[in-house]
Amino acid sequence: MQRIVHTGHGEPAKVLRLEALSDASPLAGGMARVRVSATPVHPGDLLGVSASPAFGAPPVIPRGGRVPGVEGVGVVEALAAGIDPSHPVQVGSRVAFLSANGAWSSRIAAPVQSLIPVPDEVGDEVAAQMSINTLTARLAMRAGHNALPEDKRTDVTVIQTAANSAVGKLLTHLLIEVGVNPILLAGSAASAQALKAARPNLPVIATENPGWKGELRDAVAKKSVYVAFDGVGGSLLPDVAGFLARGGAIISYGSLGGAQTDIRSIAPQALTIKGVSLFSWQFEPAAVRNADLAKALELAHNFPSLFPVAERYPAADYLAALEHAGRRGKTGTVLLAF
Structure with missing residues (x-):
């Protein structure tokens, strides 16, 4: 039995053990x-381990250290006394948490x-x-819908x-389900190529291309x-903001770029930046929460390809997992196996 823990904030590879x-x-x-699988x-x-401003307030580290991670899958090995024997979760149940x-x-x-x-048809990964x-x-999509002027909610085009x-x-899939037309931006040419293969009918643009703004203008x-839905931040956010109609909104759900954002162009265009995160969920x-969880299980069952795995590492190889998780342009989620 093992755990990955840190007793101070800092670069994950240096403070985790x-x-x-x-x-x-x-x-x-x-x-x-x-028992976690x-x-x-x-x-x-x-971001939490490093106490990045993008995380919010630095997470409190209790005596004995803090263990990161907030979701996973495993098997129930014990229940507290008094749990109703008719409850769907019992000892031996495979569950997501x-x-x-x-x-x-x-x-x-x-x-x-x-x-x-978790039904048998949905794998651990x-x-x-x-x-x-x-x-x-789902949070981002609801925020985007609410940001649309009421008379602009048909034939909607968004930038991602x-x-x-x-x-x-996942956001692209959900948007297409409700009839929204996304214009997809990816950082690298390789990522853009992967998106074009998966979504051949959508405009896809690589922002590493010097002419990407012209491509976006054409799209x-x-x-x-x-x-616009933004998961990058940094200099990309104000660049994308320049393509929004006056009074538009940027729904920010992440800062994968890791850089600060210059927001001076936001006010002249009367734009709004709306942040969403799991903390607000x-x-x-x-x-609404129950519907979101039901949707997650539905997607996992019907569209498992939306949840690719970059690599699965044993806990002992956590340093390799951290390095892989930070690679630019990686495809899929890095998993730790215990």
């Missing part, structure tokens, strides 16, 4: 103990009510990563940065674009 996991503590009421290395996990702090560990404790039974990215994409990222691919043509109405 692998250590033996102590014996499990007794379970509090309503809790389950899950796989858990993803999300960009947000690394979400917002269980400390997912980078051989075992975690989580509220039984938060666990999602998909179930481990199906929640956070889907919920983020980071379109080859995990969230980006936008005479359309009025009121919403917990404040959504219960019915």
Whole structure:
């Protein structure tokens, strides 16, 4: 039994370490103990370890250290006393878990009510990563819809940065489902080529190409674009903002570029920047949260190709996993196996 832990903030490869996991503590009421099979290395996990401003307030490190990770898949090995025997989650159930702090560990404790039974048709590698990215994409899409002027909600065209990222691919799928026309931006030519193969009917533009703004101008043509979804930040955000109609909105769900953003061009165009993240999802109405989780499971079951895996690393190789997770242009999610 092992866990990956840090006792201070800093560069993940320098402050994280692998250590033996102590014996499990007794379970509090309503809790389950899950033996973790796989858990993803999300960009947000690394931002928290490094205390990046893009994470928000630095996460508190308790005595004994903090274990990153908030989702994964595993098998229930114990339940607290008093759990209803008719509950769908029982000992031996394979479940996905979400917002269980400390997912980078051989075992975690989580509220039984938060666990999602995983059908046999959904593999571990998909179930481990199906929640956070889907919920983020759903949050972004709702924010984008709300930002549209009421008289501009038909024949909608939007711009998407980071379109080859995990969230980006899910967002594209969800947008197409509701009839929105996305223009896809990817950082590298290789990422753009992968997107063109997957979405041959959509405009795809590589922003490493010096002429990318001209390509985007041609793709936008005479359309009025009121919403852009951005997962990159940095200098790309104001560049994309220049293509929005006056009064438009940028829905920011990440900062994969890792750079600060100059927002001086936002006010003259009367634009709005709206940030969304998993932290805000917990404040959504219960019915909305349940619908989001049901959608995540539906996508995992019907469209597993939306959840590609870059590589699966044993916990002992966590340093290699961290390096891979940070590679520019990688395709798929890096998983840790315990």
